[in-house]
Amino acid sequence: MISSFVAYGVYRLVLAPIAMFLLHLARPFLGGKIREMLREREKPNWTPLLTRPVWIHASSGEIEYAKSVIRELKNQYPELPVLVTYFSPSAKRLLKGTEADLVLPLPWDTPANADKFLNFYKPRAGLFARTDVWPTFATEAKKRDIPLLLFAATLSDDSSRLRGPGGWLTHWALRQLTAIFCVSKEDRANFERLSKRLPVTVAGDTRFDQVRHRLQAANNLPTTLAPAPGDFVFVAGSTWPEDEDVLLPAFKELRPDGMRLVLVPHEVTPGHLQDLEDRLRQGGLGVTRFSRAQSWNANEVLLVDQVGVLADLYRWGTAAFVGGSFKDKVHSVMEPLAAGLPVLVGPHHVNNREALQFQGIKLANGDTAVRMVNNSAELSAKLRQWKSAGPVKAELTGVVSGLSGASAHVVNWVEGELGLPHLGPPKSAPV
Numbered sequence: 001m002i003s004s005f006v007a008y009g010v011y012r013l014v015l016a017p018i019a020m021f022l023l024h025l026a027r028p029f030l031g032g033k034i035r036e037m038l039r040e041r042e043k044p045n046w047t048p049l050l051t052r053p054v055w056i057h058a059s060s061g062e063i064e065y066a067k068s069v070i071r072e073l074k075n076q077y078p079e080l081p082v083l084v085t086y087f088s089p090s091a092k093r094l095l096k097g098t099e100a101d102l103v104l105p106l107p108w109d110t111p112a113n114a115d116k117f118l119n120f121y122k123p124r125a126g127l128f129a130r131t132d133v134w135p136t137f138a139t140e141a142k143k144r145d146i147p148l149l150l151f152a153a154t155l156s157d158d159s160s161r162l163r164g165p166g167g168w169l170t171h172w173a174l175r176q177l178t179a180i181f182c183v184s185k186e187d188r189a190n191f192e193r194l195s196k197r198l199p200v201t202v203a204g205d206t207r208f209d210q211v212r213h214r215l216q217a218a219n220n221l222p223t224t225l226a227p228a229p230g231d232f233v234f235v236a237g238s239t240w241p242e243d244e245d246v247l248l249p250a251f252k253e254l255r256p257d258g259m260r261l262v263l264v265p266h267e268v269t270p271g272h273l274q275d276l277e278d279r280l281r282q283g284g285l286g287v288t289r290f291s292r293a294q295s296w297n298a299n300e301v302l303l304v305d306q307v308g309v310l311a312d313l314y315r316w317g318t319a320a321f322v323g324g325s326f327k328d329k330v331h332s333v334m335e336p337l338a339a340g341l342p343v344l345v346g347p348h349h350v351n352n353r354e355a356l357q358f359q360g361i362k363l364a365n366g367d368t369a370v371r372m373v374n375n376s377a378e379l380s381a382k383l384r385q386w387k388s389a390g391p392v393k394a395e396l397t398g399v400v401s402g403l404s405g406a407s408a409h410v411v412n413w414v415e416g417e418l419g420l421p422h423l424g425p426p427k428s429a430p431v
Contacts (some may be wrong), residue, residue, distance in 0.1 A: 007168035053081035055123035060088035068209035138176035204406030239323035314339035340393030365389035
């Protein structure tokens with residue numbers, strides 16, 4: 001208790017002011033995103049709302065965990081304003097198309113800024129996505145009796161937030177919260193390492209609701225390219241050159257097996273696409289570019305040369321590979337899993353919680369939902385095994401459906417804290 005109080009005092013009176021001073025001093029030498037972050041906060045343009053909002057804060061990529069919560073709140077209570085704040089300017093792109101009533105950069109975490117912001121908007125409740133609880137904002141909100149929730153929260157075994165000064169400051173910030181909804185039992189155990197008195201409940205991961213919602217939306221894929229219902233379609237998504245060095249030899253080996261192959265590189269520069277096309281042809285494989293194709297021959301690799309279609313392409317798939325896992329860290333495996341695809345990853349996947357979690361989920365075909373491979377031969381062998389074992393799409397989508405519903409817990413918490421009428425289960429609740 002004393003150590004966390006001291007850590008917060010040092011943060012509030014020393015570290016935060018010095019960090020702000022150094023950022024402004026170094027501004028001429030900083031990159032564009034940091035300069036934009038500073039510029040946005042110099043002259044805040046705060047638009048008043050007619051009534052007190054529910055305030056949701058998500059730093060950057062954490063927006064993906066907040067989208068389903070925003071949607072369900074507005075579905076249930078369209079007249080209740082939702083104010084969303086972010087930290088990184090990149091979050092603005094992720095927030096496009098959401099039902100938020102107002103989107104703002106959160107001011108710097110100082111007492112004066114927190115006072116101004118909280119006095120101006122007077123939020124009825126504050127929701128923090130994933131990890132991003134700012135100590136001073138949380139402290140000042142608690143003084144005003146604003147109920148605060150951290151949702152889809154995670155805390156890994158090796159997190160710096162568990163040890164030393166970082167742990168003390170985290171402990172202080174979390175003690176200001178009314179409730180913590182964490183993803184798993186392991187997360188709860190780690191939160192309780194900080195303090196047994198923290199109000200922690202296992203409530204699941206809201207991003208499962210978001211990816212399921214995305215898959216239920218209409219897709220814009222050309223029907224002329226759609227594979228036949230019984231085709232085995234392997235989708236390699238968000239691949240980097242290190243992944244492609246493994247995939248391309250495997251594609252050559254798999255060509256006689258009657259599989260339809262889709263390659264979706266992370267970088268779609270003209271030079272990289274041409275290099276991939278040349279290498280595929282040198283390996284004896286036909287190639288068709290997604291953006292130019294009028295049809296897709298079963299003997300050709302579909303090379304996807306545009307962004308924004310990968311999530312829809314997983315709907316065509318039978319199995320998937322997720323890129324980055326032969327480079328340094330894997331991209332998200334959640335979208336292909338939600339589409340019912342068993343997933344292959346390379347060795348560099350321990351950064352991704354779902355890649356680890358689903359290696360422990362057994363399917364009826366005797367394998368796990370995520371499987372690691374180390375080279376082309378292992379990748380080819382595993383795909384042949386999956387092809388002969390038959391599809392698992394219905395089974396796997398059922399597993400993911402059972403993990404959804406975390407957004408419903410958040411909406412129910414808001415209802416309880418604000419005394420709102422319960423209007424039935426939110427649309428993201430498990431079916």
